[in-house]
Amino acid sequence: MKTKRILAAAAIAVLATLAGGYASHMFFNRSAHLATAPAQPNAVEQLWTAAVTNPDGASQSLSRFKGHAVVVNFWASWCAPCVEEMPELVALHHEYAKKGVQFIGLGVDSEQNVKAFLQKVNVDYPVYVTGFGGAELARAFGNQAGGLPFTVVIDANGVVRSTKLGQIQQKELRQTLDAL
Incomplete structure (x- = not known):
């Protein structure tokens, strides 16, 4: 019993x-x-003109990536799923850099937090700090919830090919990148 x-x-x-x-x-x-919607028609142009800094606080321009296929990852140091997916993004960056795809990290965080994070975690693609302005930029790409991580793939012609709210799925991202 x-x-x-x-x-x-x-x-x-x-x-x-x-x-x-x-x-x-x-x-x-x-x-x-x-929580996602289609990107606004001028979202890519907003990205190229966004006010960003490097982790040391120096003003930077994203316009140098215009005309290239890019994967833009909005993240924050306090976001556990963001931190978990970083090694996958770094590995994909290595794989697709040979094919002309540029990865960019946009820290929706403080310069101090981004800098401290990058001293602990090896991220070898460009990482910029957007502060809270990054949340507005992500909304322009359809992230209505303002959640992180949020990843956007833009082709060399400036067309948004995909957006992903939440952790990336390598297989999904590879399919998108292979179709560029």
Whole structure:
């Protein structure tokens, strides 16, 4: 009798865990989908003219990337999913740099936090600081929720090819990049 109760309790626990995981998956995917909209027509131009600095505080221009295929990743040092996906983005950067794709990190954070983060984590593609202005720039690309991470792929002609709210999926991003 005691064994049957233990087995029944274990079965209920497993079912509850599976149901919770499924509900969480469905909620997250639906929320991410509802939180994005098409990019504004001038979003790419806003990117090229955005006020950014390097982690040392020197003013920089993103216009030098105009005419190149770029992957723009909006992130913050306090965002756990952002930190988790950094090694994947670095690996993809290495793979696709040979094909002319440039990765850019835009820290929606303070210069101090970005600089401290980069001293701990090796990110070898250009990283700039946007401060809170980065959230507005991400909204121009359709990130209505203002969530992070948020990744945008822009082709060499300045056309937004994809946006992704939440952690990247390597397979998805590779498909987009391979089609450029």
